[in-house]
Amino acid sequence: MEALSESTWDVVICGTGLQQSMLALALSRSGKKILHVDPNKYYGGPDAALSLQELEGWAAAHSSSDEQQAGQAVFSNSRIIRNDGAGKTKKKLSFPRAYSLALSPQIIYTRSELLAQLVSSKAFSQVEFQAVGSFYIFRPASTAAAAAAEEEEEEGEEVGSEEGQQEQGQRQRQKPSLARIPSTREDVFSTTAIPSRSKRHLMKFLKFVIDYEAEEQSGTWKPNADEPLAEFLRSQFKLNEELIGYILALTLRLDAPNVSTREGLAVIRRHLTSMGMFGPGFAAVYPKWGGMGEIAQVACRAQAVGGGVYVLGTGVRGTKVPNAAKYEEVEVELSSDTVVKTRLLVQGAGDNMATDGQKMSRLVAIVSSPLDSLFETVVEGAPLPVVAVVAFTQGSVPSPEGSSFEQPILTTVHSSDTGECPAGQSVIYLSTLSCPGASEALDSALSSLLEATAEEGEGAECLFKVVYEQLVSSGTPIDEGRTFTFPPSPAAIAYEDDVLSQVRRAWEKAMGASTKDEEVEYMVFADREAIGDDDVGS
Template identity: 30%
Template sequence: MSYVTEPRRPSMVDRRPSMAERRPSMANGRKPSVIPQLAGIEKPISPQTPETCDVLICGTGLVESILAAALAWQGSNVLHVDSNPYYGDTCATLTIDQLKDWVHSVNQHTPGFQGFSKALLYIPRPQDLVSRDYGIDLTPRVVFARSDLMSLLTKSRVHMYLEFQSLSNFHTFENDSFGKLQTSKEDIFTDQSLSLATKRHLMKFLKFIFEYDSLDNLALVESYKDKSIQDFLQDRFKLDGPQINELVYSLGLSASPDISIPEGLSRIRRYLVSFNVLGQFPVLFSKYGGPGEVSQGFCRSAAVAGSTYKLNCALQSFDPKTKLAKFSDGTSAHVTEKVVCSPSQAPPHASYVPEMKYEITRLITVVKKSCREWMAENETAAIVVFPTASLSTNNKYPVQVLIMGAGTGTCPVNQCVWYLSTIQKGEVARKDLEAALLKLEDSILRESEDGFDVSLDPEDIIVKPDGATVINSVKLGKSFKDFVPKEKLQYLFKLCFTQHTAVPPFGVVSSSLFDTSAEKPTTDGSGVIPDSTVIYSNMPSTEISYDGVVTEAKLLYEKIVGSDDDFFDVDFENEDEDNDTLTDVAAGDEDAIIDDDEEEHSKAFKDEMDFDL
């Protein structure tokens, strides 16, 4: 076994092929009208630092990268630097060797790695891992089909640089097994674990979600303002604990039980309105990596619009009087407007860095198993949620798990990456994650083991009209409790760390986090950066989705420009209708148009739900 204690010199040779290298714009004979083939974003053609820039952005995280592209297309002269030898900063996608460097830097409190702590990397058999075969996300994310990021990816044409895959299987841990979420009328009807009364109540609630904005429903929610969403679902819709857990923690992907009713309903609705927008799935993810891959897409767009990029280049100091920024490579630049800095990229002795009082504890592991049993046909990923009090540790907060198979381009064949996270703190958090890991291990071993005999009555096995088999999950769970695996799961890699953020759970960053009017900056030239001149962005939030990143980018944009009215207001020329479309990941068709008519979509759903039990 190997614990990482020694630093390695970062090497561009060790990195995985970049997004820019894998997806040149001229691929497949398609020639974008505005965004041409870009060479040199990974290895800048001109490494010289410009003498002057309008905006200096430090850190190539997702929010900063969106901001850089928006400003560049608006006409600003942007200098975008990162102290790391790769793109992504706090949301990078890293190889195994890059992770070794990252762990050492975090534990040594190296400048450029603020916002992370307590990192531990365990590799039992280093010889079994080829570094470049892996792309591990520091902050894994999925994107809802109907969301502001998906709209921006289409509007900005950045989706042309990325490959997306669908994810439709959401599982909830209950009765010692992982039940697949049922949200369609047919699935609810054929679920033998639900009573007729429960089915009726569940369908009534789903219809309510799409009529939520009516005055009567708003008044109803207001009458429950002093109660939890769990109380609301139980009192008003007579739903039981398992259904409430599925709605709040799986559909809503809520990281905490402490959530308001409006917020909880909004998160459940987010899932439902995203279903069938691009296919029979609610969310997608970018192949070869998550936010780190999307960050590169926006960096590439910004570079096309004229931004200058420098990696391995850290901001050392900024003089507010002369507006001179000095960098670690000995160069300098005059900044005429603003400096935007990621907390992780703050220079030595920087003041007014946002207080990061919220935590996310993450456990990432690679297992030698395909885990196909958890994934839908023709898909390579799934989501598993452990609700509160579902583990042996009596977990106070849910544990969210993102499962990524080999088809995602992030690990070799017959392996799988498991991303576990919780907003619990300290040693308790790690115990919760380890307990969830054991349940995942037990589940995949028994579900994949040949010849495992489950004792079920014939009436507990239902064949649906499409030929699929549905099994009573309650009795299945009881049977699984007596299961003894014939093999052990082989772990190739484990990484555990704590991430800090200023954004509260469920919170979308507010302009108050960027309000520096009351600050009294120091100007002694000691390298301290005053907040009246510099705007700090935030560490990634607890969200497993991308919700909130576009809002933060717009708020930062407004602080610099004065308004967000022209945020990505670019007249991209259209050579053909294909440029207005997003790849149909279900059918492999590049002519699938995103349907922005939510009212029409909601009506179609309500019509489908209009039936009598």
């Protein structure tokens, strides 16, 4: 460790979360002296994927419910519940390293700038991307029954007869279900979950949103740009509450009811235009073996090939600017008691960082079923999907008291093909904004999802659960001269490209005047010579 203090580093990066790792990738061909440390003994930081054994230690370290301490840490209030071997079928978990559970799983739209940067930096070939399949909306039994009645009424079926009354009784006893959210013209026409009259309204909106930025369309939405998207859909497109729920679900935002028209139209368009970009039947991808943590590792290893020095299990204890007038370097005291000098210190959100305190509640569950019905291809020639998205709209999840949970819950279901669990099992990730009753609502949503996907005579059992809270933010980095701190990630299950602008800002700060050189392009690299695939980011 003493050798680290013998010279001045151009950049010291603390943490191997996705933002710090993408910065490391951006600097990997810069020729600068980079020291990259992480207080954890694994890569990925808040984006890491952990085995069950690693998760046990992680949960113990982040179990605090103390308001002051929990308010400063990215993760808090974590606890693990094991149920393996306790169900009717006595099914059990496999060995700990058979699992790789992501702390902050996010899907990546095919039109994401993140994918474009991985391609231009030549890092993409080191990540195996898999297709995200269908997007579903959860329908309680009462909603499914009402929709069926409306469809029959449109078709002119008699519901007042004895036969009709029997059918109504059957509908009332229906179990909850999942309805696929249509994302293309063909989807809208083929779905049976939406009555015919509603399809026409939905088609009108989908056609509009594809070209909503065109000059002739601007008069429709710009006067309402800052009002909630839901109000815009009611007033301009006459959509009913169920269709509004479908569209808000596609924003993949935990604050969907409050999403503005400006924000909502942009993310819906991203979804629709991503469909089919890399192949039929999918609009998003997911990195195999560890989600965003896999990308972080690839980025860090590219920096290591470029000459960067990596030290895991070592963090930053404190900083000192010895000469504030010249402000040429900062002294960084590492947790190993070593003091290093650097021209720039970059770190991520963590202890002692002031934040707005907004949190999201998460539940990760391992279940005893492959849930095959969620991973079917619906378009000829499409790849087999490994992730399905399920949205619970506000009010669709019952609370233990019999009322409804008035916040959206977003869920991604991952098959064993992601490498996150053994064959025959699935991993379910559920998220909602933290509030009183959020933990109970996530449990209720999990139970409802398993009921909706249960095969005849056999349902999935939950073998393992971990629940925790995560600090989130829509804030900006803290730039204090020679130190630069990334804020926590936004509350979203789809990667937000706005986060990458913060990485570029840190890169420009590290590169200084050289960014004006025409030959210096951000994240654009030629192929490395004499280095094979196994040497870069593997």
